[in-house]
Amino acid sequence: MIQMQESFMWEQYQNETPVLQWYRRFALAYRRNSTKRRVQIVKAARFQETFTYESLRKAPMVLMRNAEFLKDSTEGSHYGFPISNKRKLGNYPFNCTRQAKSGFGGVVKCVLDRLKPGSINEWGGSDHSSEACVENVKRFLSAMDQMGLPKFRILDLEQGSMDTVVECLLSLKKHYNSNSGGENVHITSSMAKSGTQPRKRWKLLEVESSEGIDGSCGVSPGAQNTPVTREERRKSWTDSKFQRVLRSPVMSEPSAALIHHVGHKFQEVFQLKQGRYADIPAAKISEIMKSNSLDNAPTQSLLSVVNGILDESVERKNGEIPHRVACLLRKVVQEIERRIATQAEHLRTQNNLYKAREEKYQSRLRVLETLATGTSEETQVATNKFQHIKMEKTKMEEKKKLEEQDMVKLTKEKDHSDLEISTLKQELELAKQKYEQRCLQLETQAKGTTVELEVKLKELENQRCQQLARLTKEKDHSDLEISTLKQELELAKQKYEQRCLQLETQAMGTTVELEVKLKELEDQRCQQLARLTKEKDHSDLEISTLKQELELAKQKYEQHCLQLETQAMGTTVELEVKLKELEGILEDSRKNVQELKSFSESKAQIWNKKEHSYQNFVDLQFKSLQELRFTSQSIKQVVLHTQRLYSEEFSRLGVKLKGLADVAENYHMVLAENRKLYNEVQDLKGNIRVYCRIRPFLPGQNGKQTTIDFIGENGEMIIVNPLKQGKDSRRPFKFNKVYGPTATQEQVFLDTQPLVRSILDGYNVCIFAYGQTGSGKTYTMNGPDGASKEEWGVNFRALNDLFNISESRRNSFVYEIGVQIVEIYNEQVRDLLASDSSQKKYPFLFI
Numbered sequence: 001m002i003q004m005q006e007s008f009m010w011e012q013y014q015n016e017t018p019v020l021q022w023y024r025r026f027a028l029a030y031r032r033n034s035t036k037r038r039v040q041i042v043k044a045a046r047f048q049e050t051f052t053y054e055s056l057r058k059a060p061m062v063l064m065r066n067a068e069f070l071k072d073s074t075e076g077s078h079y080g081f082p083i084s085n086k087r088k089l090g091n092y093p094f095n096c097t098r099q100a101k102s103g104f105g106g107v108v109k110c111v112l113d114r115l116k117p118g119s120i121n122e123w124g125g126s127d128h129s130s131e132a133c134v135e136n137v138k139r140f141l142s143a144m145d146q147m148g149l150p151k152f153r154i155l156d157l158e159q160g161s162m163d164t165v166v167e168c169l170l171s172l173k174k175h176y177n178s179n180s181g182g183e184n185v186h187i188t189s190s191m192a193k194s195g196t197q198p199r200k201r202w203k204l205l206e207v208e209s210s211e212g213i214d215g216s217c218g219v220s221p222g223a224q225n226t227p228v229t230r231e232e233r234r235k236s237w238t239d240s241k242f243q244r245v246l247r248s249p250v251m252s253e254p255s256a257a258l259i260h261h262v263g264h265k266f267q268e269v270f271q272l273k274q275g276r277y278a279d280i281p282a283a284k285i286s287e288i289m290k291s292n293s294l295d296n297a298p299t300q301s302l303l304s305v306v307n308g309i310l311d312e313s314v315e316r317k318n319g320e321i322p323h324r325v326a327c328l329l330r331k332v333v334q335e336i337e338r339r340i341a342t343q344a345e346h347l348r349t350q351n352n353l354y355k356a357r358e359e360k361y362q363s364r365l366r367v368l369e370t371l372a373t374g375t376s377e378e379t380q381v382a383t384n385k386f387q388h389i390k391m392e393k394t395k396m397e398e399k400k401k402l403e404e405q406d407m408v409k410l411t412k413e414k415d416h417s418d419l420e421i422s423t424l425k426q427e428l429e430l431a432k433q434k435y436e437q438r439c440l441q442l443e444t445q446a447k448g449t450t451v452e453l454e455v456k457l458k459e460l461e462n463q464r465c466q467q468l469a470r471l472t473k474e475k476d477h478s479d480l481e482i483s484t485l486k487q488e489l490e491l492a493k494q495k496y497e498q499r500c501l502q503l504e505t506q507a508m509g510t511t512v513e514l515e516v517k518l519k520e521l522e523d524q525r526c527q528q529l530a531r532l533t534k535e536k537d538h539s540d541l542e543i544s545t546l547k548q549e550l551e552l553a554k555q556k557y558e559q560h561c562l563q564l565e566t567q568a569m570g571t572t573v574e575l576e577v578k579l580k581e582l583e584g585i586l587e588d589s590r591k592n593v594q595e596l597k598s599f600s601e602s603k604a605q606i607w608n609k610k611e612h613s614y615q616n617f618v619d620l621q622f623k624s625l626q627e628l629r630f631t632s633q634s635i636k637q638v639v640l641h642t643q644r645l646y647s648e649e650f651s652r653l654g655v656k657l658k659g660l661a662d663v664a665e666n667y668h669m670v671l672a673e674n675r676k677l678y679n680e681v682q683d684l685k686g687n688i689r690v691y692c693r694i695r696p697f698l699p700g701q702n703g704k705q706t707t708i709d710f711i712g713e714n715g716e717m718i719i720v721n722p723l724k725q726g727k728d729s730r731r732p733f734k735f736n737k738v739y740g741p742t743a744t745q746e747q748v749f750l751d752t753q754p755l756v757r758s759i760l761d762g763y764n765v766c767i768f769a770y771g772q773t774g775s776g777k778t779y780t781m782n783g784p785d786g787a788s789k790e791e792w793g794v795n796f797r798a799l800n801d802l803f804n805i806s807e808s809r810r811n812s813f814v815y816e817i818g819v820q821i822v823e824i825y826n827e828q829v830r831d832l833l834a835s836d837s838s839q840k841k842y843p844f845l846f847i
């Protein structure tokens with residue numbers, strides 16, 4: 001930590017916060033091993049109100065490291081002042097004026113001596129008096145004002161705000177940097193004269209401000225004049241620097257071997273000649289500057305060189321540094337600056353690296369989070385399953401409860417039905433009694449009715465007898481009437497006869513009158529007779545009707561009597577039937593009672609059975625619930641196991657798939673290669689190939705002699721012509737191949753098949769047959785009419801082959817196959833598949 005802090009230079013100083021400034025001071029104090037001073041610094045820092053962990057957290061990375069250190073330093077029992085205790089901090093208001101004034105006083109004094117030599121206020125001979133410091137600061141500010149450089153307020157110092165102060169000092173540094181080296185010499189000399197100890201401008205503030213912390217403005221005059229003390233200080237400073245540099249994790253140091261080799265040389269040249277830098281010959285210095293000694297020298301050596309030169313310059317009293325040494329110093333400082341720049345770059349890259357690592361870790365964290373969410377999802381699924389099982393369990397329990405309730409209900413119902421049965425039995429008993437009473441009543445009623453009927457019958461009998469008696473009386477009366485009427489008629493007849501006789505006698509007396517009168521009388525008598533006969537007829541009729549009526553009445557009475565008798569009989573029968581019915585009903589009721597009894601008994605048995613079965617069912621359910629629980633447990637384990645297996649399988653599958661993908665890729669490559677080679681072979685065989693086929697003799701041509709003399713294996717053929725002599729009699733021919741008369745269709749196709757197949761790779765192929773009429777072109781290309789598969793010609797076989805291949809490559813390729821058949825005859829091209837005659841001739845019109 002300390003080494004880190006010590007490596008901060010002017011450029012970084014402007015970014016420092018009070019905390020960092022404090023730390024810088026602390027680091028220097030630490031380096032000087034002054035516990036008292038450290039405690040003092042820690043106290044000072046603790047009392048700053050802005051100094052909280054929160055501000056530390058927001059600080060840059062280096063500051064954070066400081067903060068860690070600070071934490072360690074302050075929280076430990078070492079100092080016993082926990083800085084986070086704000087309450088305590090409030091009790092100690094920080095008065096930075098004293099520290100600031102006294103610390104900063106030294107800086108101001110030195111700078112003022114350079115700006116305005118001899119204007120330093122040294123009241124009372126004490127450099128450390130507050131008044132002298134304030135006066136010096138004021139003078140410094142006026143000097144800055146005169147130079148037109150930005151300044152700060154004394155109030156800033158009092159409030160401890162170092163920003164404006166640092167800015168002021170930086171502008172001053174820039175101002176001097178822009179000046180030439182000669183001026184440096186002058187300033188250095190003037191500073192040396194004034195008794196101060198300037199080393200290097202950009203180190204000035206660091207050293208002097210650190211020196212000013214404890215109120216001692218730079219090195220005390222007495223100490224300056226003590227060489228041993230100065231030497232010791234220089235040595236200790238060099239050692240500490242050396243240690244720091246060696247331990248620095250960010251310094252871009254050369255390798256250990258190189259340090260050993262070159263560093264040794266460097267030390268030899270410089271360190272061994274401490275105090276004699278001015279004596280080094282210019283040639284040696286220029287050699288060192290030209291060579292890469294500086295590049296390879298350790299930083300510690302470089303710093304010691306700088307220190308040595310500066311110390312030597314102090315020792316020399318006049319403060320002058322030879323030009324060559326100044327150049328060397330510049331070179332060394334440049335090298336140190338370069339290293340610091342590399343260091344800064346290194347820090348930046350490390351920072352980037354840390355950032356990248358942080359991002360990586362964050363992405364890992366995200367992955368872990370997603371995994372965690374995945375796990376939580378799985379857990380969710382498992383919990384859901386568990387909930388489901390729980391629900392099922394509760395359902396089962398509810399079911400069980402319901403069944404128990406059902407059981408209770410059923411037992412209640414059973415009791416209820418038992419009650420009902422008993423009430424029914426009672427009712428049945430009552431009904432039975434009622435029926436018996438009713439039967440008795442009916443029997444009594446029937447008896448009563450029978451008696452009534454008998455009485456009625458008797459009455460009817462009496463009535464009938466009375467009616468009969470009346471009718472007989474009436475008959476007698478009418479008989480009497482008839483007899484009286486007959487007597488009257490006899491009397492009337494007799495009277496008429498007597499009258500007739502009288503009249504005859506009278507007529508006799510009087511003839512004409514009588515005869516007339518007789519006639520009249522006769523007429524009257526005839527009329528009377530007629531009337532009397534009529535009346536007699538009428539009375540006869542009446543008598544006959546009366547007789548008939550009487551007969552009818554008699555019959556009616558008889559019928560009525562018969563009816564009454566039959567009614568009485570029917571009623572008796574009905575009553576008997578009713579009686580029988582009632583007896584039957586009674587019997588049925590008895591039977592019903594018996595049946596009800598048996599039914600209730602059987603129902604009770606059924607209920608008992610049901611109860612038993614429900615009990616069994618409940619037991620079974622309970623068992624199955626137990627089994628279900630056990631099964632769910634085992635399923636859970638199986639699921640977990642399966643998940644494990646699944647992930648393993650998945651990874652294995654991935655590996656296999658990868659292998660398979662590689663193999664597939666290789667396969668495709670090999671396939672492509674094969675195709676290329678195949679087509680190359682086809683090309684090598686020749687783009688145009690001529691095959692000759694010799695047709696066998698047709699039936700009926702067997703007697704003829706062949707002209708084929710020889711057929712070679714490699715397409716040679718000799719034809720003989722017996723009509724010619726000598727050389728012309730035997731003519732050799734050469735083809736790609738010659739098929740003899742016995743060659744099959746398949747053999748012919750086998751040679752053309754590779755060519756046909758190259759169509760699928762995008763090659764154009766044409767196969768045509770040529771020959772005289774009847775030589776077998778159609779036979780070779782198509783085959784004979786109604787050809788079997790063995791007799792298929794080239795066309796059929798080629799198409800069949802193409803279809804088969806396209807089918808087998810269905811998953812990889814899609815081929816479109818079309819067929820066109822044309823005829824070229826007499827230089828006319830005809831489409832043989834066209835149905836329309838207008839489209840048959842070339843050029844074809846495709847629609």
Ligand SMILES: Nc1ncnc2c1ncn2[C@@H]1O[C@H](COP(=O)(O)OP(=O)(O)OP(=O)(O)O)[C@@H](O)[C@H]1O
Nearest residue numbers: 694695696698772773774775776777778779780784
């Ligand atoms: N290799 C063979 N084996 C058996 N019979 C064959 C063979 N070649 C041709 N033939 C028969 O020879 C006869 C003539 O053949 P084809 O019709 O194929 O001749 P072509 O050259 O097509 O004649 P054209 O030019 O007149 O159409 C047919 O009856 C055919 O069956």
